[in-house]
Amino acid sequence: MSTSNSTPKNSIASEQTDHQITGPHHEPPSVANATTYWRCTSCNRESIREQDLYCEAFHAEECEVADRC
Known part of the structure; x- marks a missing residue:
């Protein structure tokens, strides 16, 4: 997989x-x-559906990004 670091608006x-x-x-x-x-980048989970990453349940328990969902 690619390592592009583009940031969605x-x-x-x-x-x-x-x-x-x-x-x-x-x-x-x-x-x-x-x-x-x-x-x-916190829990290293990936998804083909971007909206998955904005749901707390998607992330690992200790994930810092999940706290901001």
Whole structure:
């Protein structure tokens, strides 16, 4: 998966923190069924649906981003 650090506008990721939501990331075309995904840099969970990352239940228990959902 890609390591792009683009920040969506009007998102948790726009806040100045070390832990944020990043994306969209694009898998290289060489990956079968390549897709776009978003990542939480605090708990390292990823989803192809951006809205998943804005739900507290999606994140790991100790995730700092989940506290801002």
